Amino acid sequence: MAGQTTTATTLFLLMSMILMIILLLDFSYVCHADPDPVDDICIADLSTGQRFANGYPCKPASQVTADDLVSDVLAKEGNTSNVFGSFTTHGTVVKFPGLNTMGMSMNRVDFAPGGINAPHTHPRASELVIVVRGTLFIGIITADNKYFSKVVKKGEMFIVPRGLMHFQCNIGKGKAQTYAAFNSQLPGGISVPKSLFRSTPSIPDGLLSKVFQLDEATVRASKAKLVNI
Ligand code: GLV
Ligand code: MN
Numbered sequence: 001m002a003g004q005t006t007t008a009t010t011l012f013l014l015m016s017m018i019l020m021i022i023l024l025l026d027f028s029y030v031c032h033a034d035p036d037p038v039d040d041i042c043i044a045d046l047s048t049g050q051r052f053a054n055g056y057p058c059k060p061a062s063q064v065t066a067d068d069l070v071s072d073v074l075a076k077e078g079n080t081s082n083v084f085g086s087f088t089t090h091g092t093v094v095k096f097p098g099l100n101t102m103g104m105s106m107n108r109v110d111f112a113p114g115g116i117n118a119p120h121t122h123p124r125a126s127e128l129v130i131v132v133r134g135t136l137f138i139g140i141i142t143a144d145n146k147y148f149s150k151v152v153k154k155g156e157m158f159i160v161p162r163g164l165m166h167f168q169c170n171i172g173k174g175k176a177q178t179y180a181a182f183n184s185q186l187p188g189g190i191s192v193p194k195s196l197f198r199s200t201p202s203i204p205d206g207l208l209s210k211v212f213q214l215d216e217a218t219v220r221a222s223k224a225k226l227v228n229i
Contacts, residue, residue, distance in 0.1 A: 085115030125187030134176025
C-alpha cells in the first residue's frame with residue numbers, strides 16, 4: 001500500500017515537472033519573434049517549395065555570393081493609383097531570400113497626397129517605422145481598444161507593438177514615404193478592408209451587414225469598390 005502511494009506521488013511529481021517544462025518552453029517561444037538562426041548565413045532556397053519552422057531550406061553554402069546579401073526590392077516607388085492612394089512594397093524573405101532565419105524584414109510604403117495605409121495588423125512582428133518624406137497622421141489601437149494618434153513628420157519614427165491595429169494617412173501637400181522594419185522575416189499583414197470585404201471565398205453580405213449595421217446593398221457596393229486592393 002505504502003509502495004503504491006510512493007509510486008503515485010513520484011508519478012504525480014514527474015508529470016508536474018514535465019508540464020512545467022512544457023509551459024516554460026512555450027512561454028519562451030511566445031516571448032520572441034522569429035527563432036534564432038543556427039547558421040551565419042542561410043540564403044532561402046525558395047525553389048524547393050519546402051518550409052521549416054525557422055524559415056526556408058538554405059541554398060548550399062558553396063553557392064552563396066555577395067549578391068545574395070543585397071536587394072533592390074524597395075528601391076522603386078510603388079504605384080499609388082488605387083482607391084486608398086498608397087502602396088506597400090514588401091521586402092520580406094519571399095522577395096529577399098537573404099533574410100532567411102535573420103528574424104527581420106522591411107517594407108516601403110508610398111503615399112499619394114491624402115493616401116491612406118488602411119487599418120491592418122502584423123500577427124508575427126512588432127514594427128518600427130521611419131517617415132522619410134512628407135507628414136503622416138498615424139493611429140494605433142491597443143487590445144483594450146485605446147486609440148493613440150499623432151502627426152509624424154519626416155525624420156521621425158514611431159512604433160507599432162506586435163499584432164496591434166494601426167494605420168497611416170498622408171496629411172501633407174505632397175507625396176509621403178516610409179520604411180518599416182519588422183522583427184520577423186515574414187511578419188504577415190492582415191488588412192481590415194481586404195480581410196473582411198475581399199476574402200476568398202467572400203464573407204456573406206448578410207453577416208457583414210449585421211456586424212457593421214449597414215444594409216446589404218451598401219456592403220455589396222463596398223465589396224465592388226474594393227475589388228483591386
Ligand atoms: C506600415 O504600417 C507598414 O506595415 O509598412
Ligand atoms: Mn504596418
